[in-house]
Amino acid sequence: MSSVTAGSAGPTGTTAPAVSAKRPRRREDRSVGRSILLHGTLLGAVAVSLFPIVWLVLTSLKPRDGWLSSELEFFNRPSLDNYARVLTETQFPTWLLNSVIVAGLTTIIGVFLASTTGYAISRFRFPGHRGVMWMLLITQMFPVAILIVPLYNLMAGLGLLNQLAGLVIAYMTVAVPFCAWMMKSYFDSIPREIDQAGMVDGLTPFGAFWRVILPLARPSLAVTAFYCFMTAWGEVAYATVFMSQEEKRTLGIGLQQFVGQHWSDWGLLTASAVLIAVPAAIVFLLVQRHLVAGLTAGATKS
């Protein structure tokens, strides 16, 4: 529903100014005072939302012990010292590599599983259809707490503790149900006639899915991929428990070491936080429009 409307919001949004130019709407007229109030509120909100991020970047650029001062100084002898230390003196590069591998694998496998399942529950009415839908819905609510101990024992039994593969498998349980649900809602918005036409032309259901529907669903695949990636990139609980060896850690646990109970170095932490956040934020801003449509449509349609 909302994925369709969000798509159509673009054209109506662009025609609205043209309409109101001819016939001004009173609702849009504002006095100077109200204008100031509106922009003031928005600027205030922007300040709150940006301040922590700006402060993070500024702190990371301070010299080695610059974080120890609580004074409000913005640029005081800016240096890249913290970045150099993070990249050379800590295990940050190893953790980064681990995180990239885990998140990458989670993304590839997750997208594959989510799209086939999403397609099947979108198109076919097979025995067990309702059951699968319910399962996907309920598993989204599972708290980490109930699964983590049995999963830990399962992983220990299979020898997958401290293995990146084990972590990928654990993340499947988090990412796949939600992604399958998102993909289903996107497939629902593609007219059935398209794959029926493919099947009339002799494609098998798999062929129709693979050659006709999947290429059409590219935007949704991108969003699903992004969601899988972010799930794995930012997860802390499973990683903390499953990865006890130092060289197997991912970023989420690794960073905790910089600010431990007895020793903390916020210079290292802020620099690595910037290094982690920048690529994530760039990709995020590229896909965010689709992301919202996918998320809300995922749960409204059924």
Added chain:
Amino acid sequence: MALSTGRVNGTARDRTAGSGGTRGQGRHQGTGPLRRTMSRHWYAWAMVAPVILVTALLIGWPLARGVYLSLTDATEATMGRTIGVNVIPSTYEFVGLDNYISILTSGLFWEKLTWTVTWTVACVALHYGLGLGLAMLLNRKVRFRSVYRLLLILPWAIPGFVSAFIWRYLYNSDYGVINGMLKAAGLGAVGWLDDPTTAKIAVIAVNVWMGVPFMMVAVLGGLQSIPGELYEAAEVDGATPWQRFRFITVPGLRTVSSTVILLGTIWTFNMFPVIFLISGGGPGSSTEILVTYAFREAFTGIRNYSGSAAWGVIILMLLVVLALVYRRALRRQGEVW
């Protein structure tokens, strides 16, 4: 489009032989009802099978095992394990509902539940309220609208654990910038994470900061899908701004709102990183929500596997009941969800 259909036709012709064969087979073999169902639905099942397998193995089995553990007295000490070549068998026993009884009769559980509910309600209400407010501002014709929108969603773009660390630094009582500002303004420093009340306010503030952008963007999408003619018609009829909000905006947003509120509730209820990384549940266990408490129970000190499993089952029950009640409430209002 024409190009792509052309390609489909081409490949279709190549494949007719193969698929025609299987379809013919299906028709001839369709004698028993089981076989007929098989041949009609096998491809759907084949596509769902990997996920079913993954879910059964990684959620179903652990869930069943978790429920079973919650009925035993398993801890780290009684759990079977292998040390080198020595295999130590499990010695835990089935104790029935003892774990549940001891949890539900402990004051600790109700304390944690009260705080978790407070935390969830406060966070979701603030998320939605602020998100709606900002979305309505952004839905007007405002100069620099897309710039505002971009800057306002930035907190969402930062991975959750990174945000948690940023805020922990901001709250730091000695070097944190928040206390720095308080001092600069001539006020005393506050030990944000050292006192239960301020720590609770602090974690709620962080979660609100992280969650508002999602709500804002989702609600903005909903607002844009309400046709402008409705507002014009209402204006012609002399409706006040409040009436326009109450009778056009609110009903127009109902689908989006109900979804994001349910999602937000579940996410906040299970919000692990914020509590775990910022306050660590402290001071004491005052900011520990149910999920982080169950985690702590399972993985610190003598690992209490059975107790934590029982907590997990209780949390899951709470969420399932919440979702069912919510769904029913929506149905009563005529929502198809």
